[in-house]
Amino acid sequence: MDVGIFGAERAGKTTLFRVLSSLKPERAVMKHEVNRSVVEIRDGRLDRLHELLKTRKKIYATMNLVDIPGFPTTCPPKEKNRIMQSLQGSDALLAVVRAFRSDIVPWPEDGKNPVSQLENIRAELLFRDLAVITRRIERIEEYVGKRKLTAEEERELELLKRIGRHLDEEGFVLGLGLDGEEARTVSSLSLLTAKPIVVVVNVDEDQYKARNYDAREQIVQICEARGLGYAEVAGEFEAELLDLSEEEQALFMEDTGIAESCFDRLHATLYKHIGIITFFTFNDEEVRAWQIEEGTTAKQAAGKIHTDLMNHFIRAEIVSSEDFLECGSLHNARERGLVRIVGKDELIRDGDIVRIRANA
Numbered sequence: 001m002d003v004g005i006f007g008a009e010r011a012g013k014t015t016l017f018r019v020l021s022s023l024k025p026e027r028a029v030m031k032h033e034v035n036r037s038v039v040e041i042r043d044g045r046l047d048r049l050h051e052l053l054k055t056r057k058k059i060y061a062t063m064n065l066v067d068i069p070g071f072p073t074t075c076p077p078k079e080k081n082r083i084m085q086s087l088q089g090s091d092a093l094l095a096v097v098r099a100f101r102s103d104i105v106p107w108p109e110d111g112k113n114p115v116s117q118l119e120n121i122r123a124e125l126l127f128r129d130l131a132v133i134t135r136r137i138e139r140i141e142e143y144v145g146k147r148k149l150t151a152e153e154e155r156e157l158e159l160l161k162r163i164g165r166h167l168d169e170e171g172f173v174l175g176l177g178l179d180g181e182e183a184r185t186v187s188s189l190s191l192l193t194a195k196p197i198v199v200v201v202n203v204d205e206d207q208y209k210a211r212n213y214d215a216r217e218q219i220v221q222i223c224e225a226r227g228l229g230y231a232e233v234a235g236e237f238e239a240e241l242l243d244l245s246e247e248e249q250a251l252f253m254e255d256t257g258i259a260e261s262c263f264d265r266l267h268a269t270l271y272k273h274i275g276i277i278t279f280f281t282f283n284d285e286e287v288r289a290w291q292i293e294e295g296t297t298a299k300q301a302a303g304k305i306h307t308d309l310m311n312h313f314i315r316a317e318i319v320s321s322e323d324f325l326e327c328g329s330l331h332n333a334r335e336r337g338l339v340r341i342v343g344k345d346e347l348i349r350d351g352d353i354v355r356i357r358a359n360a
Contacts, residue, residue, distance in 0.1 A: 001291055002064045003270065004087035007096030008108035008117050009070035012202040015235040016096055017067035019262045022242060034086045035067040041267055045321045045351060046289045049280060052325060057286035061278060063267060066090060070108070084128055088190035092274055093197045094266070095121050095228075099213040100204035100236065114201060115215045118222060122170070129191045130167040133160055136189060156185055167193070175227055196274045198229030200266065208234040209257055229273035231266055238262045277350035280321055281305060292348060299344035302356045312359040316342050321351045330355075 005020075007013050014035065021037035040060040050058040068086045075083075087093060097117045098108065111117035137160050140153055149157070159182055166176055172193035178186070186194070199219070207213040211232075223230040237256065241249045253259070260268075270276070275294040279301060280287065290304050298318070303310030319330070319339045327333040340346075348354065 001062075001092065001270075001276065002066065002090045003092050003094060004090035005065060005067045005094045005096060006084075006087060007070060007121065008098065008111045010105050010108050011070060011096045011098035011111075011117065012100065012235040013067055013070055013096045015239050016094070016200065016202065016233060016262075017065060019233070019235060019238045019242070020065055020266065022263075033069065034083075035065075037065045037067075039063045039065060039263065041289070041291075042264070043278060043289050045278075045325075046280065046287060048325055049282065049287045049321060049353075052328065053282055053287055055282060055285060055287045057288075059286055059288040061289040061291045074109075080124075081128070084124075084192070087192060090195060092270055093192065093195050094270075095197055095199050097121070097199055097201050097219070099201050099207060099216075100234075101207075102204075113215060114213070114219050115222070118199060118219060122226070125172070125192050126167055126170060129173065129193045130164065132189050132191065133164045133167065136160055137164065159185055163191075172197075172226065196229065196270075198231055198266070198269055198273055199223050201230075201232045202235045203232055205234050205237040205256060208232065208237070211257075229269055231269045233262050233266070234258070235262075277348070279348050279350075279352045279354050281354055294350075296348050297344060298342055298346045298348060298354070298356075301348045301354055302358070305356065309356045309358045313344055314357045314359060315344075316346065316357065317355040318342055318346070318348070318352050320349070321353050324353050 005013050005017055017035055017037065021039055040062055042060060046058060046060060066086055066089075068083050095118070097114045098111075099114045107113075108117060111120050137157065140149070140157050140160070143149060143153070163173055163176065163186065166173065173186075173191050174194050174196065178194075183194070201213070201216075201219060203213050220230060222228070234256065238258070238261075241252060244252065253261075276291050277294055277296075278289050278291060280289055282288070290301070292301055292304055296304075298316040299310055299313045302313050302316070317339055319333045323338040324330065324333055327336060327338065330339065333339050
């Protein structure tokens with residue numbers, strides 16, 4: 001899964017990127033360039049499966065992070081577009097909003113409170129997508145008068161105009177509920193408002209302890225009304241924890257009321273907001289975690305592992321990781337009737353262990 005991180009200048013995006021990537025201060029992170037990192041998504045279920053099965057390899061699912069430079073709304077359009085292009089390949093976006101107080105770090109010039117920052121972010125995304133849609137409409141309409149539009153072009157033009165009207169009314173494309181064919185039609189445009197977005201409010205340590213900051217209720221209401229995910233992080237505090245041992249980190253986190261690491265909290269929020277679940281596979285060599293969307297069938301999950309398994313799918317054996325761990329082996333799980341033999345249309349559930357049977 002590819003996740004883009006963006007927001008106003010001095011909101012703490014790069015600090016968040018460092019925390020999510022577990023990069024200590026001595027590791028260089030460029031504040032005015034695009035930063036990239038691949039992070040393993042630790043999963044206790046996979047750890048326990050590895051311990052039980054004693055496979056040589058344990059392979060976590062991964063998240064690819066992209067941190068783009070912050071820019072003011074007054075940034076030249078060409079430069080702004082260049083920067084935002086780095087987000088096009090993302091499956092989801094983290095929009096960082098600053099609430100933390102500091103005598104050293106000034107507020108963003110065009111966002112001196114969390115609400116104005118969030119509204120600026122919304123406006124930038126809407127403006128960018130509307131410009132993309134408008135250009136595509138103009139290109140198709142250039143054909144009118146020169147030749148008759150194909151049925152496919154007419155359908156695309158109608159869809160583009162519907163999306164354009166929705167953006168004009170300040171609605172995100174994700175809220176339109178496009179069906180599969182419609183989403184594929186506009187997929188090449190890489191519309192940013194078609195992506196799931198989680199607003200990450202960067203607070204200071206005291207605000208995190210109090211679970212409050214100026215305009216918190218308003219920010220939460222905006223997120224709920226607009227279909228945006230919501231999370232809070234104490235970026236600077238959690239960055240300082242990277243210098244400590246795991247035992248020291250646990251003590252400081254407990255004192256601040258942080259139950260899980262920043263990465264664990266955010267990836268759980270992302271998974272819930274996007275609708276991502278995890279299934280597992282194993283063989284004599286490895287045990288592995290895979291990411292899929294809720295509603296994925298057994299045959300589609302087979303394709304996630306290898307296209308040949310999907311193309312030659314016969315059936316799948318499925319057992320929940322919880323049942324498997326309790327039984328201690330696949331044989332014992334079968335003996336207790338906990339293994340399901342399913343066809344191609346069976347839906348995979350979070351935590352399932354899946355074994356695919358396919359023609360050679």
